Amino acid sequence: MxxxxxxxxxxxxxxxxxxxxxxxxxxxxxxxxxxxxxxxxxxxVLIYVVALVALLITAFWSVDSFTGEIHMTWSLDNLQQVFTQALYRTVTFRTVGIALLVTVIDLVVALPIAFFMAKIAKARSQRIMVILILMPLWASYLVKAYAWRSVLSHDGILQWLVQPFGLSTPGYGLAGIVITQAYIWLPYVILPIFTGLERVSNTLLEASSDLGAKSGKTIRLVVAPLLLPAIIAASIFSFSLTLGDYITVNIVGGPNQMLGNLVYSNVGAANNLPLAAAIALIPVALMFGYLTVVRKTGALENL
Amino acid sequence: MRISTSAKWVLGFISGLVLLFIYLPLFVVLINSFNANKNMVWPPPALTTEWWGKAFKSLGLWEAVATSVEVAIASTLLALVLGTLVAMALSRYKFFGRQVVSLLVILPIALPGIVTGIALNNAFRTILGLQLTMATVIIAHATFCVVTVYNNVMARLSRMNPNLQDASADLGAGLWTTFRLVTFPQLRSALFAGGLLAFGLSFDEIIVTTFTAGNGVVTLPIWIYDNMFRPGQAPVVNVVAVVLVLASMIPIYFAQRVSAVQDS
Structure with missing residues (x-):
């Protein structure tokens, strides 16, 4: 060549x-x-970590109430305000309460259906159920909140359903927020638990029963420890997602406020970014605490 | 553990109720999209297709769809590159700070959206002095979409046979050739699944978007939220909601096909 x-x-x-x-x-x-x-x-790091650190720093600055400009001088005023004023304490407790309640409701609802899907349903119906759970997960968040706005309305289907029994719809308020949030995050809780249960081998369950354990004991001593990381991973979703929400609150919450609403109104209408940053530190601190605790369980690999 | 027949029935019944609970509100939206009453009184006094016609003629709605698609595609592409790189680094190397990097990837999705939103808003506007545009939305979305790609690629890499890559190197292939001909073909379906999730996440996002979008940037969720409370527009929102629920079948169909291919 x-x-x-x-x-x-x-x-x-x-x-x-x-x-x-x-x-x-x-x-x-x-x-x-x-x-x-x-x-x-x-x-x-450049975009996210720097932004988070900057947010932390901004919380120590202040806003000139006349000009609306940010003063870059260090002060603890915002944090002091957030920690001492009753409004912020009330809203923080309400927000954490709602997030916990939503998480508990979702876990209670998710466990039986996830167990049915993973251990009882035949391959074909299991496949169909997974699709049925996935569909609302892909359906828009706003669509789901909006759907509950229709359901809970005083002219809506819930009122129509319960009226014959002398009851009435809870309408827009705290109950509406909890129901809607629990509804929206439910698929996010069912799926990790289902995956976790599928990983619990049937042979372990059989071994446990062969050794004389009753169902309750097997669930407590075999299933629960193996499932714990999945449950924690699931709870991260429902807890964190509820903690920062303000959209659902505006749609079905009536006049109630959660932490997200306070942050939102301080960024927008009140134009007090430093105070908003100080308030936003509350959910950050809560989530960091939660993540640090659960990191040891290996749940983060399950996300 | 033997599950008694009655326990099976009870669990099956509860599962049925849960599915009913999940689908009832979506069914209400579907019916309301044909509800002739503007305030969506239940049961509908009469049915109409007026709202469907209005929705298809709404220019603002179509523009919002286009914006959302644009944002979702751009942020998905960015997330695919970043997520794959970080997954390859973390799956193949043990190094100091490995845990920190994995936490860093998860953080934007683990922290509440409002925190990510306000942090980025503050960073873009106050610190960098930037105008909020569509680019700022894309950057923000890409940041929290990395995790979906990372998770999928990570899971695939851990199941991959590392000997194949060594064999490729032994046969004289360079690193790039090995990636192109050995690693990438095995990653393809994981990238597709991760990319699909990233697209869905971006397409649906509203909280971070609200804080990072400029005035003229209206994504579909922002359009829905703006129109939801307007009396004349609320019924049109029902139509959009129905279409979105139906459209969510597309990614599920693809995801099922990908997993079917993997199983076989």
Missing amino acids: TRKPGVQSKSESGLSSARLVSSYLFSRPKTRLALLLAAPVTWL
């Missing part, structure tokens, strides 16, 4: 430089690691 020197050398040098880089990297795993991590870590 005859070679055309000019053309060949060009392509060969191109090829060999790629080769060179490749073999250089091949023997240097640390450089390879650095190259892989460079873009994503830069992105997450």
Whole structure:
């Protein structure tokens, strides 16, 4: 084979430089690691971590009540206000209460259906049920909140259903918030628990019963410990997602406020970003506390 | 553990009730999209297709759909690149700070949306002095979408046979060739699943969007939220809701097909 020197050398040098880089990297795993991590870590740190730290710092600044400009002087006024004023304490307790209630309701509702799907339903009906649970998960968040606005309304279907029994719809308020939030996050709770239950091998359950354990004991001593990470992963969704919500509150909550509403009104109408930042630190602190506790259980790998 | 027949029936019954609870509100929205009464009185006094016609003629609605699709595609592409890179790094290397990086990926989705929203709003406007535009929405969405791609790719990589990559190197393939011909083909369905989730997450997001979108940027969720409380527009929102529920079957169909291919 005859070679055309000019053309060949060009392509060969191109090829060999790629080769060179490749073999250089091949023997240097640390450089390879650095190259892989460079873009994503830069992105997450530069955009997200910096933004979070900045938010923390902004909470210590203040706003001039006349000009609306932010003063970059350190003060604890915002934090003091958030920690001492009754409004913030009430709303914090209400928000945490709602988030806990929603999480408990979702777990109670999710456990039986997830168990049925994972351990009782036949392959075909299991597949259908997974699809039936997935569908509302993909359906828009707003659609679901809006659907409950229709259901709970005084002219709505709930009123029509319970009126013959002398009852009435709870309407828009705290009960509406809890029902709607529990409804919206339910698929997010069912699916991790279902996956967790599927991983609990049937042979373990049989072994437990062969060794004389009754169903209750098997559930308590075999299923529960194996399922705990999945339950915690599920609760992260419902708890965190409820904690920061203000949209559902506006749609079905009537005049009630959650922490998200206070943050929102301080960013918008009140134009007090430092105070909003101080309020936003409450859910951040709560979530960090929660994540630190559950990190040890290995639940984060289940997300 | 032997589950008694009666326990099976009880659990089956409860599961049926749960599914009813899940689908009843969606059914109400479907019927209300044909409800002739503007205030959506139940039961509907008469049926009409007026709202459907109005929805299809609404220019603002179609523009909002286009904006949402644009944002979702752009942020999904960014998330695919970033999520794959970080998953490859974390699955193949043990290094100091590995746990921190994995927490960093999860954080934007684990923290409440309002925190992410206000933090980014503050960073873009106060610190960087930027105008809020569609680009700021895309950056924000990509940030919390990374985790879906990361999770899917991570799970796939952990099941992948590392010998294949070594074999490829032994046969003289460079790193890029190995990725292109050995690793990537095995990752394809995981990337598809992760990308699908990222798209869905972005398409549906409203809280972070509210805080990072400029004045002229109206995504579909923002359009729905703006029109929900307007008496004349509320019935049209029902139509959009029905279409969105129906459209959610598309990603599920694809996801099922991907998992069917994996099983076989």
